[in-house]
Amino acid sequence: MGIDLQLHDGRPHWPSRRSKRKPTLIRQSFEHGEALAELIAKLPVNTSGKLWMVDPYNDTAFDGQVAEAALREIPDLLDRCTEDAQVQAVQDLAAYLKDCAATPGSYLIFVGD
Template sequence: MGIDLQLHNSRPQWPGRRSRRKPTLVRQSHEHGAALAKLIAELPTNTSGKLWTVDPYNNTVFNEQEAAAALREIPDLLDRCTDNSHAEAICDLAAYLNDCATTPGSYLVFVGD
């Protein structure tokens, strides 16, 4: 199980749907999927945070406002890291959240297995 990250510059297009819009994918990360899934799965549920809502088995989409809210959860996630691979995964997530939060009209997609 893993969670990949995709940053889009506008509402993402999903495969199989016909659209005349240009591709929206800016960049993606597959490197830390397993570590990211583990850390997110261990978050307490039903809190005021956003990251616990990420579904490790389906796609979860955050807009720029949701990414900004989730960015505030990064320090707590870093405190939960038990090794370097976890810390690298959270730093990668933080970079994607920051880019989404600071780019008007962008979306961050968490691609679950």
């Protein structure tokens, strides 16, 4: 199980959607998927946070506003880290959340297994 990250300049289109414009993949990360999935799976559910909503088995999309809100959860997530791989995963996630929040119209996609 792992969660990969993809930053797109627009909302990715699912097969049932029709649009003339295809969003462009800005960048992606496959490096820390396992560690990120471990941490997110341990988050308490039904809280005011956003990261607990990430599904490790399906894709989850965050727009810029949700990404900005999720950035506030990074310090708590870092406190939960028990190994270097997890710290690197959270730092990678933080960079993607910041870029999504700073790029109008962009979406951060959590690609689950």
